[in-house]
Amino acid sequence: MVRHCELCNGKRAALVRPKNQQQICKDCFYTAFEEEIHQTIVDNKLFKRGDRVAVAASGGKDSTVLAHVLTLLNKRHDYGLDLFLLSIDEGIAGYRDDSLETVKRNETQYGIPLEVVSYKTLYNWTMDEIVKEIGLKNNCTFCGVFRRQALDRGAHKMKAVKMATGHNADDVAETVLLNILRGDIARLARCTSIITGEEGALPRCKPFKYTYEKEIVMYAYFKKLDYFSTECTYSPNAYRGFAREFIKDLEAIRPQAILDIIRSGERFRIDSTAKMPEQGLCEKCGYISSQKWCKACVLLDGLNRGLPRLGITRTRGKGSANVVETVSNGVEKLAVSRDDRRPSVSAIDF
Amino acid sequence: MHLTLEFGGGLELLFGSQKKHEVDVVPPNGMKEVTMESLLAWIKENLLKERPEMFLKENSVRPGVLVLVNDSDWELCGRLETVLEEKDEVIFISTLHGG
Ligand SMILES: [Zn+2]
Ligand SMILES: [Zn+2]
Ligand SMILES: [Zn+2]
Numbered sequence: 494m495v496r497h498c499e500l501c502n503g504k505r506a507a508l509v510r511p512k513n514q515q516q517i518c519k520d521c522f523y524t525a526f527e528e529e530i531h532q533t534i535v536d537n538k539l540f541k542r543g544d545r546v547a548v549a550a551s552g553g554k555d556s557t558v559l560a561h562v563l564t565l566l567n568k569r570h571d572y573g574l575d576l577f578l579l580s581i582d583e584g585i586a587g588y589r590d591d592s593l594e595t596v597k598r599n600e601t602q603y604g605i606p607l608e609v610v611s612y613k614t615l616y617n618w619t620m621d622e623i624v625k626e627i628g629l630k631n632n633c634t635f636c637g638v639f640r641r642q643a644l645d646r647g648a649h650k651m652k653a654v655k656m657a658t659g660h661n662a663d664d665v666a667e668t669v670l671l672n673i674l675r676g677d678i679a680r681l682a683r684c685t686s687i688i689t690g691e692e693g694a695l696p697r698c699k700p701f702k703y704t705y706e707k708e709i710v711m712y713a714y715f716k717k718l719d720y721f722s723t724e725c726t727y728s729p730n731a732y733r734g735f736a737r738e739f740i741k742d743l744e745a746i747r748p749q750a751i752l753d754i755i756r757s758g759e760r761f762r763i764d765s766t767a768k769m770p771e772q773g774l775c776e777k778c779g780y781i782s783s784q785k786w787c788k789a790c791v792l793l794d795g796l797n798r799g800l801p802r803l804g805i806t807r808t809r810g811k812g813s814a815n816v817v818e819t820v821s822n823g824v825e826k827l828a829v830s831r832d833d834r835r836p837s838v839s840a841i842d843f
Numbered sequence: 844m845h846l847t848l849e850f851g852g853g854l855e856l857l858f859g860s861q862k863k864h865e866v867d868v869v870p871p872n873g874m875k876e877v878t879m880e881s882l883l884a885w886i887k888e889n890l891l892k893e894r895p896e897m898f899l900k901e902n903s904v905r906p907g908v909l910v911l912v913n914d915s916d917w918e919l920c921g922r923l924e925t926v927l928e929e930k931d932e933v934i935f936i937s938t939l940h941g942g
Contacts (some may be wrong), residue, residue: 509918741906
Protein backbone atom coordinates (compact mmCIF):
# COMPACT_ATOMS: atom_id res chain seq x y z
CA MET A 494 0.00 0.00 0.00
CA VAL A 495 1.58 3.22 -1.18
CA ARG A 496 0.65 6.49 0.41
CA HIS A 497 0.88 9.67 -1.56
CA CYS A 498 2.35 12.94 -0.42
CA GLU A 499 -0.18 15.21 1.24
CA LEU A 500 1.46 18.31 -0.20
CA CYS A 501 2.10 17.53 -3.87
CA ASN A 502 -0.28 14.58 -4.19
CA GLY A 503 2.08 13.02 -6.66
CA LYS A 504 5.05 11.26 -5.23
CA ARG A 505 5.18 8.48 -2.67
CA ALA A 506 5.20 9.69 0.93
CA ALA A 507 8.55 9.08 2.62
CA LEU A 508 7.95 10.14 6.19
CA VAL A 509 5.51 11.34 8.82
CA ARG A 510 6.44 14.74 10.19
CA PRO A 511 6.51 14.67 14.00
CA LYS A 512 5.28 18.25 14.39
CA ASN A 513 2.00 17.83 12.51
CA GLN A 514 1.73 14.18 11.42
CA GLN A 515 1.84 15.24 7.77
CA GLN A 516 2.77 12.45 5.37
CA ILE A 517 5.06 13.89 2.73
CA CYS A 518 7.49 12.89 -0.01
CA LYS A 519 11.25 13.45 0.04
CA ASP A 520 11.22 16.57 -2.13
CA CYS A 521 8.44 18.27 -0.18
CA PHE A 522 10.27 17.30 3.01
CA TYR A 523 13.53 18.91 1.86
CA THR A 524 11.72 22.12 0.96
CA ALA A 525 9.75 22.24 4.22
CA PHE A 526 12.79 21.37 6.35
CA GLU A 527 15.08 23.95 4.75
CA GLU A 528 12.55 26.76 4.46
CA GLU A 529 11.33 26.39 8.05
CA ILE A 530 14.92 26.82 9.21
CA HIS A 531 15.24 29.83 6.92
CA GLN A 532 12.07 31.23 8.50
CA THR A 533 13.50 30.68 12.00
CA ILE A 534 16.69 32.51 10.98
CA VAL A 535 14.77 35.44 9.49
CA ASP A 536 12.09 35.73 12.19
CA ASN A 537 14.67 35.74 14.97
CA LYS A 538 17.23 37.84 13.11
CA LEU A 539 19.95 35.31 13.86
CA PHE A 540 22.47 36.81 11.42
CA LYS A 541 23.37 40.08 9.74
CA ARG A 542 24.82 40.49 6.26
CA GLY A 543 28.59 40.34 6.43
CA ASP A 544 28.69 38.37 9.72
CA ARG A 545 31.58 36.00 10.09
CA VAL A 546 29.92 32.90 11.59
CA ALA A 547 31.59 29.89 13.20
CA VAL A 548 29.58 26.71 12.69
CA ALA A 549 30.38 24.48 15.67
CA ALA A 550 31.24 21.19 13.98
CA SER A 551 31.66 17.90 15.83
CA GLY A 552 31.25 15.62 12.84
CA GLY A 553 27.99 14.33 14.36
CA LYS A 554 24.58 14.43 12.75
CA ASP A 555 23.32 17.78 14.04
CA SER A 556 26.38 19.82 13.18
CA THR A 557 26.82 18.09 9.82
CA VAL A 558 23.25 18.87 8.81
CA LEU A 559 23.68 22.40 10.18
CA ALA A 560 26.79 23.01 8.08
CA HIS A 561 24.98 21.65 5.03
CA VAL A 562 21.80 23.68 5.53
CA LEU A 563 23.53 26.95 6.44
CA THR A 564 25.79 26.74 3.39
CA LEU A 565 22.77 26.04 1.23
CA LEU A 566 20.58 28.81 2.69
CA ASN A 567 23.44 31.30 2.61
CA LYS A 568 23.59 30.80 -1.15
CA ARG A 569 19.90 30.38 -1.84
CA HIS A 570 18.77 33.43 0.11
CA ASP A 571 21.95 35.45 -0.26
CA TYR A 572 22.55 35.99 3.48
CA GLY A 573 26.01 37.30 2.70
CA LEU A 574 27.59 35.31 5.57
CA ASP A 575 31.22 34.37 5.87
CA LEU A 576 30.83 30.80 7.22
CA PHE A 577 33.50 28.49 8.57
CA LEU A 578 33.55 25.19 10.44
CA LEU A 579 35.00 25.22 13.93
CA SER A 580 36.05 21.96 15.56
CA ILE A 581 37.52 21.08 18.91
CA ASP A 582 40.12 18.38 19.27
CA GLU A 583 39.79 17.23 22.87
CA GLY A 584 42.49 14.64 22.50
CA ILE A 585 40.38 11.52 22.98
CA ALA A 586 42.18 8.80 21.08
CA GLY A 587 39.93 6.99 18.65
CA TYR A 588 36.88 9.16 19.17
CA ARG A 589 37.90 12.60 18.01
CA ASP A 590 40.33 11.27 15.48
CA ASP A 591 37.55 9.64 13.50
CA SER A 592 35.07 12.47 13.88
CA LEU A 593 37.70 15.02 12.85
CA GLU A 594 38.16 13.03 9.66
CA THR A 595 34.43 13.47 9.05
CA VAL A 596 34.65 17.23 9.59
CA LYS A 597 37.60 17.40 7.23
CA ARG A 598 35.49 15.73 4.56
CA ASN A 599 32.70 18.21 5.32
CA GLU A 600 35.16 21.02 4.62
CA THR A 601 35.53 19.82 1.04
CA GLN A 602 31.89 18.81 0.63
CA TYR A 603 30.49 22.19 1.66
CA GLY A 604 33.37 24.30 0.48
CA ILE A 605 33.78 26.25 3.72
CA PRO A 606 37.07 26.40 5.63
CA LEU A 607 37.73 24.39 8.78
CA GLU A 608 39.55 25.58 11.90
CA VAL A 609 40.56 23.08 14.58
CA VAL A 610 41.42 24.13 18.14
CA SER A 611 42.95 21.55 20.47
CA TYR A 612 42.70 21.19 24.24
CA LYS A 613 46.41 20.62 24.24
CA THR A 614 47.05 24.09 22.80
CA LEU A 615 44.41 25.81 24.91
CA TYR A 616 44.86 24.05 28.24
CA ASN A 617 48.03 22.02 27.84
CA TRP A 618 46.02 18.94 28.78
CA THR A 619 44.33 16.44 26.49
CA MET A 620 41.06 14.84 27.60
CA ASP A 621 42.80 11.48 27.85
CA GLU A 622 45.40 13.00 30.19
CA ILE A 623 42.66 14.61 32.28
CA VAL A 624 40.82 11.30 32.63
CA LYS A 625 44.05 9.67 33.75
CA GLU A 626 44.21 12.18 36.61
CA ILE A 627 40.59 12.30 37.59
CA GLY A 628 39.08 8.92 36.69
CA LEU A 629 36.05 8.34 34.56
CA LYS A 630 33.42 9.48 36.99
CA ASN A 631 33.62 13.25 36.80
CA ASN A 632 35.20 13.74 33.42
CA CYS A 633 32.09 15.13 31.76
CA THR A 634 32.36 18.16 34.04
CA PHE A 635 35.60 18.81 32.18
CA CYS A 636 34.19 17.80 28.82
CA GLY A 637 31.37 20.32 29.07
CA VAL A 638 33.23 23.25 30.62
CA PHE A 639 36.36 22.97 28.51
CA ARG A 640 34.53 22.38 25.26
CA ARG A 641 32.28 25.36 25.82
CA GLN A 642 35.22 27.69 26.35
CA ALA A 643 37.30 26.13 23.62
CA LEU A 644 34.59 26.90 21.09
CA ASP A 645 34.37 30.51 22.25
CA ARG A 646 38.10 31.00 22.28
CA GLY A 647 38.54 29.30 18.93
CA ALA A 648 35.77 31.38 17.39
CA HIS A 649 37.24 34.54 18.87
CA LYS A 650 40.68 33.67 17.60
CA MET A 651 39.26 33.18 14.13
CA LYS A 652 37.53 36.56 14.35
CA ALA A 653 33.99 35.22 14.27
CA VAL A 654 31.23 37.51 15.51
CA LYS A 655 28.75 34.69 16.09
CA MET A 656 28.58 30.98 16.55
CA ALA A 657 25.85 28.64 15.29
CA THR A 658 25.34 25.35 17.11
CA GLY A 659 23.38 22.25 16.13
CA HIS A 660 21.14 22.09 19.23
CA ASN A 661 17.80 20.74 18.08
CA ALA A 662 14.27 20.83 19.52
CA ASP A 663 14.80 17.57 21.41
CA ASP A 664 17.95 19.00 23.03
CA VAL A 665 16.18 22.20 24.07
CA ALA A 666 13.18 20.29 25.49
CA GLU A 667 15.57 18.05 27.42
CA THR A 668 17.38 21.07 28.84
CA VAL A 669 14.13 22.72 29.93
CA LEU A 670 13.21 19.54 31.74
CA LEU A 671 16.64 19.19 33.35
CA ASN A 672 16.60 22.76 34.62
CA ILE A 673 13.19 22.14 36.20
CA LEU A 674 14.43 18.90 37.77
CA ARG A 675 17.45 20.73 39.15
CA GLY A 676 15.55 23.80 40.27
CA ASP A 677 17.98 25.89 38.26
CA ILE A 678 15.84 28.98 37.78
CA ALA A 679 18.52 31.12 36.15
CA ARG A 680 19.20 28.57 33.45
CA LEU A 681 15.54 27.74 33.04
CA ALA A 682 14.96 31.38 32.20
CA ARG A 683 17.51 31.50 29.43
CA CYS A 684 17.84 27.96 28.08
CA THR A 685 15.07 28.46 25.53
CA SER A 686 16.62 31.65 24.12
CA ILE A 687 17.49 31.15 20.49
CA ILE A 688 20.45 33.51 20.90
CA THR A 689 22.55 33.45 24.07
CA GLY A 690 25.72 35.08 25.30
CA GLU A 691 25.04 38.52 23.90
CA GLU A 692 26.05 40.11 27.22
CA GLY A 693 29.73 39.63 26.69
CA ALA A 694 30.94 36.40 25.22
CA LEU A 695 30.42 35.55 21.62
CA PRO A 696 26.69 35.28 20.79
CA ARG A 697 25.57 31.72 20.06
CA CYS A 698 22.49 30.83 18.12
CA LYS A 699 20.47 27.67 17.51
CA PRO A 700 18.94 27.61 14.02
CA PHE A 701 17.56 24.11 14.82
CA LYS A 702 15.73 25.20 17.98
CA TYR A 703 12.38 24.08 16.52
CA THR A 704 13.74 21.25 14.38
CA TYR A 705 12.99 17.69 15.49
CA GLU A 706 15.90 15.32 15.84
CA LYS A 707 13.95 12.76 13.85
CA GLU A 708 13.83 15.11 10.86
CA ILE A 709 17.52 15.97 11.14
CA VAL A 710 18.43 12.28 11.01
CA MET A 711 15.93 11.58 8.20
CA TYR A 712 17.34 14.52 6.24
CA ALA A 713 20.90 13.30 6.73
CA TYR A 714 19.86 9.79 5.71
CA PHE A 715 17.89 10.74 2.58
CA LYS A 716 20.56 13.21 1.47
CA LYS A 717 23.29 10.69 2.28
CA LEU A 718 25.19 13.25 4.33
CA ASP A 719 28.42 12.04 5.77
CA TYR A 720 28.32 12.07 9.56
CA PHE A 721 29.97 10.31 12.43
CA SER A 722 28.05 8.43 15.10
CA THR A 723 29.75 6.80 17.99
CA GLU A 724 29.17 7.40 21.63
CA CYS A 725 31.67 9.66 23.33
CA THR A 726 34.00 7.19 25.03
CA TYR A 727 33.59 9.30 28.14
CA SER A 728 29.85 9.03 28.12
CA PRO A 729 27.66 11.82 29.48
CA ASN A 730 25.91 11.81 32.83
CA ALA A 731 23.13 9.43 33.65
CA TYR A 732 20.69 12.11 34.81
CA ARG A 733 20.67 13.69 31.36
CA GLY A 734 20.32 10.22 29.89
CA PHE A 735 17.11 9.62 31.84
CA ALA A 736 15.69 12.98 30.78
CA ARG A 737 16.47 12.14 27.16
CA GLU A 738 14.79 8.76 27.45
CA PHE A 739 11.73 10.40 29.01
CA ILE A 740 11.51 12.94 26.15
CA LYS A 741 11.77 10.15 23.60
CA ASP A 742 9.08 8.11 25.35
CA LEU A 743 6.79 11.15 25.35
CA GLU A 744 7.52 11.77 21.68
CA ALA A 745 6.57 8.18 20.81
CA ILE A 746 3.14 8.74 22.35
CA ARG A 747 2.65 12.36 21.32
CA PRO A 748 5.35 14.01 19.17
CA GLN A 749 3.93 17.48 19.76
CA ALA A 750 5.15 17.16 23.38
CA ILE A 751 8.64 18.31 22.37
CA LEU A 752 7.50 21.66 20.98
CA ASP A 753 5.07 22.03 23.89
CA ILE A 754 7.87 21.66 26.45
CA ILE A 755 9.88 24.32 24.60
CA ARG A 756 6.85 26.61 24.55
CA SER A 757 6.32 26.07 28.28
CA GLY A 758 9.98 26.92 28.84
CA GLU A 759 9.63 30.10 26.80
CA ARG A 760 6.61 31.26 28.72
CA PHE A 761 7.80 30.75 32.26
CA ARG A 762 7.74 34.02 34.12
CA ILE A 763 10.69 34.01 36.45
CA ASP A 764 9.99 35.38 39.92
CA SER A 765 11.96 38.63 40.08
CA THR A 766 13.02 37.90 43.65
CA ALA A 767 14.77 34.71 42.53
CA LYS A 768 18.49 35.12 42.87
CA MET A 769 20.30 35.38 39.55
CA PRO A 770 24.05 34.90 39.36
CA GLU A 771 25.86 38.08 38.44
CA GLN A 772 27.87 37.95 35.28
CA GLY A 773 31.40 39.24 35.46
CA LEU A 774 34.74 38.38 33.94
CA CYS A 775 37.23 35.77 35.10
CA GLU A 776 40.21 37.46 36.75
CA LYS A 777 42.53 34.88 35.29
CA CYS A 778 41.54 34.56 31.67
CA GLY A 779 38.91 37.23 31.04
CA TYR A 780 36.23 34.75 30.04
CA ILE A 781 32.68 35.51 31.14
CA SER A 782 32.08 34.17 34.65
CA SER A 783 29.81 34.67 37.64
CA GLN A 784 32.76 33.87 39.91
CA LYS A 785 36.19 35.34 40.58
CA TRP A 786 37.65 32.61 38.39
CA CYS A 787 35.75 30.92 35.62
CA LYS A 788 34.99 27.23 35.91
CA ALA A 789 37.67 26.23 33.41
CA CYS A 790 40.35 28.13 35.32
CA VAL A 791 39.31 26.50 38.61
CA LEU A 792 39.44 23.04 37.05
CA LEU A 793 42.72 23.79 35.32
CA ASP A 794 44.26 25.13 38.50
CA GLY A 795 43.32 21.90 40.26
CA LEU A 796 44.83 19.78 37.50
CA ASN A 797 48.07 21.75 37.44
CA ARG A 798 48.46 21.55 41.21
CA GLY A 799 47.80 17.83 41.26
CA LEU A 800 44.41 18.34 42.95
CA PRO A 801 42.21 17.37 40.04
CA ARG A 802 39.06 17.08 42.12
CA LEU A 803 39.17 20.77 42.91
CA GLY A 804 36.08 22.47 41.65
CA ILE A 805 33.93 19.44 41.04
CA THR A 806 32.60 18.99 44.55
CA ARG A 807 28.88 19.30 44.65
CA THR A 808 27.71 21.72 47.30
CA ARG A 809 24.21 21.83 48.60
CA GLY A 810 23.02 25.32 49.26
CA LYS A 811 20.00 27.52 49.00
CA GLY A 812 20.82 29.29 45.80
CA SER A 813 24.09 30.74 46.91
CA ALA A 814 26.29 30.82 43.87
CA ASN A 815 29.69 30.74 45.41
CA VAL A 816 30.71 28.64 48.38
CA VAL A 817 34.21 28.70 49.75
CA GLU A 818 35.24 25.57 51.54
CA THR A 819 38.44 24.61 53.24
CA VAL A 820 39.91 21.27 52.35
CA SER A 821 42.08 19.21 54.63
CA ASN A 822 45.37 20.54 53.33
CA GLY A 823 44.28 24.07 54.08
CA VAL A 824 43.96 25.19 50.50
CA GLU A 825 40.98 27.39 49.92
CA LYS A 826 38.71 25.84 47.41
CA LEU A 827 36.21 27.46 45.16
CA ALA A 828 33.33 25.06 44.89
CA VAL A 829 31.33 26.48 42.07
CA SER A 830 28.12 24.84 43.04
CA ARG A 831 25.87 26.55 40.56
CA ASP A 832 28.09 26.10 37.56
CA ASP A 833 28.49 22.49 38.48
CA ARG A 834 24.91 21.88 37.66
CA ARG A 835 25.20 23.23 34.20
CA PRO A 836 23.78 20.61 31.93
CA SER A 837 26.71 19.36 29.94
CA VAL A 838 24.94 19.98 26.66
CA SER A 839 28.28 20.00 25.03
CA ALA A 840 29.30 16.59 26.33
CA ILE A 841 28.85 14.85 23.03
CA ASP A 842 26.32 16.92 21.22
CA PHE A 843 26.81 20.58 20.81
CA MET B 844 11.91 -14.91 3.16
CA HIS B 845 14.97 -12.95 2.20
CA LEU B 846 15.42 -9.49 3.74
CA THR B 847 18.16 -6.89 3.75
CA LEU B 848 18.67 -5.26 7.12
CA GLU B 849 20.79 -2.22 7.79
CA PHE B 850 21.80 -0.66 11.09
CA GLY B 851 23.12 2.88 11.34
CA GLY B 852 23.63 5.89 13.55
CA GLY B 853 25.74 3.84 15.97
CA LEU B 854 23.39 0.83 16.16
CA GLU B 855 25.85 -1.18 14.07
CA LEU B 856 28.00 -1.39 17.21
CA LEU B 857 25.40 -3.77 18.67
CA PHE B 858 25.71 -6.00 15.62
CA GLY B 859 29.41 -6.66 15.52
CA SER B 860 30.08 -3.31 13.79
CA GLN B 861 28.51 -4.66 10.62
CA LYS B 862 25.99 -2.32 8.98
CA LYS B 863 24.39 -4.49 6.32
CA HIS B 864 22.98 -7.97 6.94
CA GLU B 865 21.41 -10.28 4.35
CA VAL B 866 19.07 -12.57 6.25
CA ASP B 867 16.47 -15.29 5.70
CA VAL B 868 13.55 -15.13 8.08
CA VAL B 869 10.70 -17.60 8.41
CA PRO B 870 7.29 -16.61 9.84
CA PRO B 871 6.92 -17.58 13.50
CA ASN B 872 5.00 -20.76 14.38
CA GLY B 873 1.41 -20.73 13.22
CA MET B 874 1.79 -17.48 11.25
CA LYS B 875 1.73 -17.00 7.50
CA GLU B 876 3.48 -13.65 7.42
CA VAL B 877 6.51 -11.91 8.80
CA THR B 878 5.54 -8.65 10.45
CA MET B 879 7.86 -5.99 11.81
CA GLU B 880 6.98 -7.23 15.29
CA SER B 881 8.11 -10.77 14.52
CA LEU B 882 11.17 -9.46 12.70
CA LEU B 883 12.24 -7.58 15.82
CA ALA B 884 11.85 -10.75 17.88
CA TRP B 885 13.87 -12.63 15.26
CA ILE B 886 16.64 -9.99 15.32
CA LYS B 887 16.82 -10.19 19.09
CA GLU B 888 17.20 -13.98 18.94
CA ASN B 889 19.52 -14.26 15.97
CA LEU B 890 21.42 -11.09 15.23
CA LEU B 891 21.73 -8.79 18.22
CA LYS B 892 25.07 -9.27 19.93
CA GLU B 893 24.95 -6.96 22.94
CA ARG B 894 23.00 -4.45 25.02
CA PRO B 895 19.48 -5.23 23.73
CA GLU B 896 18.13 -2.27 25.74
CA MET B 897 19.94 0.07 23.34
CA PHE B 898 17.86 -1.24 20.48
CA LEU B 899 14.61 -2.61 21.89
CA LYS B 900 12.04 -1.54 24.44
CA GLU B 901 9.21 -3.92 25.28
CA ASN B 902 8.11 -5.43 21.96
CA SER B 903 9.24 -2.53 19.78
CA VAL B 904 12.34 -0.49 19.02
CA ARG B 905 13.60 1.86 21.64
CA PRO B 906 12.09 5.35 21.19
CA GLY B 907 14.61 7.40 19.21
CA VAL B 908 15.39 4.57 16.81
CA LEU B 909 14.05 5.37 13.33
CA VAL B 910 12.80 2.57 11.11
CA LEU B 911 12.47 2.69 7.33
CA VAL B 912 10.92 -0.03 5.21
CA ASN B 913 11.97 0.26 1.56
CA ASP B 914 13.11 3.81 2.24
CA SER B 915 9.84 4.91 3.84
CA ASP B 916 9.22 5.81 7.46
CA TRP B 917 7.55 2.77 9.07
CA GLU B 918 5.02 5.12 10.62
CA LEU B 919 3.48 5.26 7.13
CA CYS B 920 2.85 1.55 6.90
CA GLY B 921 1.72 0.54 10.37
CA ARG B 922 4.85 0.26 12.49
CA LEU B 923 4.83 -3.15 14.24
CA GLU B 924 1.95 -4.41 12.09
CA THR B 925 3.80 -3.77 8.83
CA VAL B 926 3.76 -6.99 6.80
CA LEU B 927 7.08 -7.63 5.12
CA GLU B 928 7.57 -9.04 1.66
CA GLU B 929 10.32 -10.93 -0.12
CA LYS B 930 13.44 -8.78 -0.68
CA ASP B 931 12.23 -5.90 1.48
CA GLU B 932 14.87 -3.61 2.86
CA VAL B 933 14.57 -2.57 6.49
CA ILE B 934 16.78 0.16 7.93
CA PHE B 935 17.22 1.05 11.59
CA ILE B 936 18.92 4.33 12.51
CA SER B 937 19.59 5.51 16.03
CA THR B 938 19.15 9.21 16.68
CA LEU B 939 20.67 8.82 20.12
CA HIS B 940 24.37 8.97 19.45
CA GLY B 941 26.45 12.09 19.19
CA GLY B 942 25.53 15.40 17.69
ZN1 LIG C 1 5.40 15.93 -2.14
ZN1 LIG D 1 32.01 13.54 27.78
ZN1 LIG E 1 39.14 31.85 33.47
